[in-house]
Amino acid sequence: MDVKEDIVKTHKRIESYIQNTPVITSQTLNRMTGAELFFKCENFQKMGAFKMRGAMHAVLQLSSEQQQKGVVTHSSGNFAQALALAAQNLGIKAYIVMPKDAPEVKKNAVRGYGGIITECEPTLNAREATAQQIQKEKGATFVHPFNDFNVILGNASAGKELLEKHPDLDIIIAPIGGGGLISGTTLSALAFGNNCKVIGAEPFNVDDAFRSLESGNIEQNSTIDTIADGLKTSLGDITFNIINNHVEKIIRVTEEEIIEAMRLIWERMKIIIEPSSAVALAAVLKFKSEFTNKKVGIILSGGNVDLSNLPF
Amino acid sequence: MDVKEDIVKTHKRIESYIQNTPVITSQTLNRMTGAELFFKCENFQKMGAFKMRGAMHAVLQLSSEQQQKGVVTHSSGNFAQALALAAQNLGIKAYIVMPKDAPEVKKNAVRGYGGIITECEPTLNAREATAQQIQKEKGATFVHPFNDFNVILGNASAGKELLEKHPDLDIIIAPIGGGGLISGTTLSALAFGNNCKVIGAEPFNVDDAFRSLESGNIEQNSTIDTIADGLKTSLGDITFNIINNHVEKIIRVTEEEIIEAMRLIWERMKIIIEPSSAVALAAVLKFKSEFTNKKVGIILSGGNVDLSNLPF
Numbered sequence: 001m002d003v004k005e006d007i008v009k010t011h012k013r014i015e016s017y018i019q020n021t022p023v024i025t026s027q028t029l030n031r032m033t034g035a036e037l038f039f040k041c042e043n044f045q046k047m048g049a050f051k052m053r054g055a056m057h058a059v060l061q062l063s064s065e066q067q068q069k070g071v072v073t074h075s076s077g078n079f080a081q082a083l084a085l086a087a088q089n090l091g092i093k094a095y096i097v098m099p100k101d102a103p104e105v106k107k108n109a110v111r112g113y114g115g116i117i118t119e120c121e122p123t124l125n126a127r128e129a130t131a132q133q134i135q136k137e138k139g140a141t142f143v144h145p146f147n148d149f150n151v152i153l154g155n156a157s158a159g160k161e162l163l164e165k166h167p168d169l170d171i172i173i174a175p176i177g178g179g180g181l182i183s184g185t186t187l188s189a190l191a192f193g194n195n196c197k198v199i200g201a202e203p204f205n206v207d208d209a210f211r212s213l214e215s216g217n218i219e220q221n222s223t224i225d226t227i228a229d230g231l232k233t234s235l236g237d238i239t240f241n242i243i244n245n246h247v248e249k250i251i252r253v254t255e256e257e258i259i260e261a262m263r264l265i266w267e268r269m270k271i272i273i274e275p276s277s278a279v280a281l282a283a284v285l286k287f288k289s290e291f292t293n294k295k296v297g298i299i300l301s302g303g304n305v306d307l308s309n310l311p312f
Numbered sequence: 313m314d315v316k317e318d319i320v321k322t323h324k325r326i327e328s329y330i331q332n333t334p335v336i337t338s339q340t341l342n343r344m345t346g347a348e349l350f351f352k353c354e355n356f357q358k359m360g361a362f363k364m365r366g367a368m369h370a371v372l373q374l375s376s377e378q379q380q381k382g383v384v385t386h387s388s389g390n391f392a393q394a395l396a397l398a399a400q401n402l403g404i405k406a407y408i409v410m411p412k413d414a415p416e417v418k419k420n421a422v423r424g425y426g427g428i429i430t431e432c433e434p435t436l437n438a439r440e441a442t443a444q445q446i447q448k449e450k451g452a453t454f455v456h457p458f459n460d461f462n463v464i465l466g467n468a469s470a471g472k473e474l475l476e477k478h479p480d481l482d483i484i485i486a487p488i489g490g491g492g493l494i495s496g497t498t499l500s501a502l503a504f505g506n507n508c509k510v511i512g513a514e515p516f517n518v519d520d521a522f523r524s525l526e527s528g529n530i531e532q533n534s535t536i537d538t539i540a541d542g543l544k545t546s547l548g549d550i551t552f553n554i555i556n557n558h559v560e561k562i563i564r565v566t567e568e569e570i571i572e573a574m575r576l577i578w579e580r581m582k583i584i585i586e587p588s589s590a591v592a593l594a595a596v597l598k599f600k601s602e603f604t605n606k607k608v609g610i611i612l613s614g615g616n617v618d619l620s621n622l623p624f
Binding site for chain 1: 355575579624
């Protein structure tokens with residue numbers, strides 16, 4: 001398997017459905033960190049997050065028979081919206097299982113993209129059982145939010161676009177939740193980078209990926225008490241393998257550091273990012289000396305926030 | 313006087329000190345309004361607002377003798393920061409008179425750009441008297457935030473950049489405070505547009521410009537109770553003349569409409585704009601039928617907001 005060719009083909013398949021998002025810089029943040037930072041703005045992606053890339057690719061890779069029967073996933077976050085919009089683009093059905101206590105604003109966003117919501121009890125068991133039932137009843141194909149190679153290849157297109165604009169990056173930093181973004185980023189760094197390292201960033205409060213690399217096994221989180229709501233998930237076997245083999249290291253940051261980095265990006269760069277995206281800049285600010293005079297790509301994973309519930 | 317040539321020369325003078333800010337679009341907002349909207353992102357301008365353009369030009373047009381003695385203005389808003397940064401760029405002094413009750417965050421921003429703050433009582437009389445004293449003592453040149461032709465020519469560079477990218481705009485909408493932005497925009501629409509009309513947008517609560525065009529005289533505001541803190545000022549004689557002769561009309565919007573438009577831009581476009589900038593989109597949303605199928609430029613004037621004090 002030639003991963004480089006796979007990513008190139010993937011990018012061609014999805015490019016008419018996604019934004020080639022801008023890469024922006026900030027003199028102020030360069031000065032503050034001592035590094036040269038290149039922010040890949042997936043907050044400007046369709047539906048507001050990188051998840052659109054992987055969801056679109058997964059849907060496009062289905063057979064026409066599969067497409068006819070639709071897709072199903074369980075998510076209360078960005079992947080729910082991404083799969084709904086990806087399916088809508090092809091005129092196929094997206095069944096989205098959401099916990100019944102999910103915020104109304106998130107349900108409305110999914111409905112806005114034509115997603116068909118099935119509510120369930122707010123437990124992982126209930127979510128999985130409900131999704132399985134829909135698979136059975138409707139014949140819909142289950143699409144996993146991150147532990148799916150087609151999804152990872154789709155996500156890899158963000159790193160590809162970044163490296164096409166800035167081929168000489170020394171490092172790319174991405175946040176780690178389930179590991180789908182950093183897995184795709186890692187594959188792109190290997191394929192298109194020039195000795196470009198990949199570093200993960202994770203909240204201390206949900207540092208399952210950090211602990212997984214230490215133990216060599218997929219670890220779980222005992223609490224999910226973080227403002228970075230996209231990073232609560234644990235790794236899957238596919239993402240764990242990629243991260244374990246290729247990610248340089250994982251930097252952990254506190255909730256205060258996440259909020260401070262988020263505020264800096266809002267105030268200085270005048271763009272809206274979600275807390276999960278701020279984790280990567282927080283990592284650079286925490287260990288400035290490691291990044292001094294380096295060219296550092298930062299993937300801003302998304303911009304979907306509830307403006308009524310900000311940490312400032 | 314050839315205004316077109318003046319604006320071209322002005323732009324050349326200032327261009328190495330300013331950002332040629334991006335023009336962005338939003339499918340969602342196009343769908344919501346029925347128009348084709350082109351947002352000129354002066355929130356991404358140096359120091360966070362279009363004011364940098366006029367301030368930079370005013371400072372560059374001083375003689376070297378004048379520059380040696382510095383510049384002075386009174387402002388508690390974006391122009392204070394703009395003049396401080398413009399002066400800092402040339403290594404000259406900027407004396408900024410600010411009311412002593414101005415928020416600490418704004419004073420710090422001025423200090424951050426090397427501005428020398430003199431505090432005074434929070435009345436227009438005290439501000440003017442203090443500025444005059446500094447002129448006398450230091451020999452510094454007073455720079456008016458908007459009623460100054462060099463400032464207006466600097467501001468015109470925003471409209472020029474917008475029309476260079478989109479020469480076929482039917483309309484450009486800009487907010488009106490003292491009228492410096494819309495005056496510059498109007499000159500650029502005349503010089504570089506193809507029958508491009510200019511419309512002003514103003515909060516109902518500070519509708520002095522609307523009333524000034526009705527009465528034919530410069531009217532004042534009896535209250536300044538608006539969230540659009542950049543638009544509280546009344547017109548000057550220079551801006552009034554340009555607006556009175558060339559602006560198609562002024563649309564007034566309510567505070568609720570401003571907040572709603574601001575929220576839409578934050579949520580849908582993922583960029584941070586200040587309330588004053590939202591007034592222009594609020595005007596389009598209020599009178600959609602006037603803009604149907606039109607190509608409409610919207611100048612997003614700035615992005616300096618206090619994140620601790622949001623209306624959401």
